Amino acid sequence: MRKRLYTLTILAVAAISVPALAGSIQGTVTYDGEVPKLPPVRMDADPGCAKKHSGGVPNEVLVLGDGGTVGNILVYVKNAPKGGRAKTEPAVLDQDGCRYEPHVLGLMAGQPLKILNSDGLLHNVHALPATNSSFNRAMPATSTEFVHTFEKAEAPFRVKCDVHPWMGAWIAVFDHPYFAVTDVDGKFTIDGLPAGTYEVVAWHEKLPSQTSKVTVADGAAKADFTLRKP
Numbered sequence: 049m050r051k052r053l054y055t056l057t058i059l060a061v062a063a064i065s066v067p068a069l070a071g072s073i074q075g076t077v078t079y080d081g082e083v084p085k086l087p088p089v090r091m092d093a094d095p096g097c098a099k100k101h102s103g104g105v106p107n108e109v110l111v112l113g114d115g116g117t118v119g120n121i122l123v124y125v126k127n128a129p130k131g132g133r134a135k136t137e138p139a140v141l142d143q144d145g146c147r148y149e150p151h152v153l154g155l156m157a158g159q160p161l162k163i164l165n166s167d168g169l170l171h172n173v174h175a176l177p178a179t180n181s182s183f184n185r186a187m188p189a190t191s192t193e194f195v196h197t198f199e200k201a202e203a204p205f206r207v208k209c210d211v212h213p214w215m216g217a218w219i220a221v222f223d224h225p226y227f228a229v230t231d232v233d234g235k236f237t238i239d240g241l242p243a244g245t246y247e248v249v250a251w252h253e254k255l256p257s258q259t260s261k262v263t264v265a266d267g268a269a270k271a272d273f274t275l276r277k278p
């Protein structure tokens with residue numbers, strides 16, 4: 049009897065002190081349909097850029113891997129729970145080979161964004177948000193970095209270079225940490241989620257977004273997405 053009471057006490061304490069265990073959402077994003085022939089990016093207009101590549105530069109609008117997996121897909125929780133841990137490490141957007149790296153970037157409101165110029169060439173970073181304030185900043189060859197912070201959550205918006213018209217990236221700002229961007233293998237993981245049912249969105253810059261309802265308990269819940277042309 050005493051032992052049983054002891055066990056029950058431990059269980060009761062455990063139930064009180066451990067909130068819902070954190071889980072994650074993992075999955076793969078693939079593309080289904082005819083693969084459009086996207087022209088390679090030509091950088092001849094700036095020999096400094098062209099020199100950084102041997103031949104044509106692959107178009108980044110649709111980045112496909114083996115089996116139709118897709119990169120540059122922003123996956124995020126739409127009805128995010130409150131209380132997620134803030135990301136404080138700077139996110140990085142580099143200008144490298146007269147391209148933006150990464151092409152799609154998610155970060156949190158208030159999280160610093162470090163913008164690098166690894167090229168040693170003149171770039172001009174022109175961010176075009178609608179909710180946050182926009183900025184337009186020249187980065188001469190000698191300017192290697194500056195830091196900018198977006199204050200409000202905002203859907204993906206364009207960043208472009210006014211010197212090189214082919215340069216473009218997308219930035220999304222969240223008021224929670226539950227987002228990820230796929231690599232060319234199409235895989236993503238969003239972790240640290242309390243148990244619950246979430247609407248998860250897979251966003252691509254041109255294709256229609258896909259939304260899926262995912263229930264997270266303890267451990268990893270699975271959510272795969274297939275993007276298609278309308």
Ligand SMILES: [Cu+2]
Binds near residue numbers: 146172212215
């Ligand atoms: Cu540029």
